[in-house]
Amino acid sequence: MTRPPIAGANIWLPVMDAAGHRCQCTGACGAKHTDRKTGKPGRCLHASGDHVSRVGEIKLIAAPADVATSYPPENTPLLAWCRPCYDGARRLAKRAAKAQPPQADGLFAAEEYRVAPASKRQAEVGRA
Numbered sequence: 001m002t003r004p005p006i007a008g009a010n011i012w013l014p015v016m017d018a019a020g021h022r023c024q025c026t027g028a029c030g031a032k033h034t035d036r037k038t039g040k041p042g043r044c045l046h047a048s049g050d051h052v053s054r055v056g057e058i059k060l061i062a063a064p065a066d067v068a069t070s071y072p073p074e075n076t077p078l079l080a081w082c083r084p085c086y087d088g089a090r091r092l093a094k095r096a097a098k099a100q101p102p103q104a105d106g107l108f109a110a111e112e113y114r115v116a117p118a119s120k121r122q123a124e125v126g127r128a
Contacts, residue, residue, distance in 0.1 A: 002048045002059065011078070015062040019080035021048040023060060028067070029088030046082040058082050068093040 002021075004012050023044035027033050035042040050058045060080045064072040067089040081089070 008062075012062045015078045015080055016048065016060060019060075021060065022046070022080065023058075023082040023085055024079040025081060025085035025089065028092070029085040030092055031085070031088065044082060044085050046085070048080075052084075055084055061086060068097065 004016075023046045025031075025033065025044040027041060029044075031044070033042055033044050034040065046052065046058045046060075048058060048060045052058060060082055062078045063081050063086055064076045065079050066072065066076065067086065069076070
């Protein structure tokens with residue numbers, strides 16, 4: 001078991017104890033996380049204190065299950081995440097948010113403020 005963070009240990013410890021000090025990602029990061037023996041989908045194998053190449057020592061964080069929210073409400077369930085899984089899940093959530101079409105309802109209707117060009121030359125300048 002690794003030492004809890006200096007701030008927020010009262011939140012971090014129950015989350016880690018419930019997770020068994022192991023990352024709780026089941027594929028939200030884009031990795032398959034298959035069990036090596038059975039080949040079935042499972043949980044991430046990174047545990048707190050493990051050493052992984054290119055990453056270093058694994059330090060688990062307690063973060064919301066819905067990684068798309070930057071400021072989750074107080075009642076949001078927290079999961080144990082290793083850094084590679086959390087970063088991957090955030091990356092996929094941002095990519096999915098960008099792929100959605102923009103909202104149709106804005107604060108102001110754009111057509112209300114549209115001004116017709118006074119001349120043909122002004123219209124050509126406006127397109128550039």
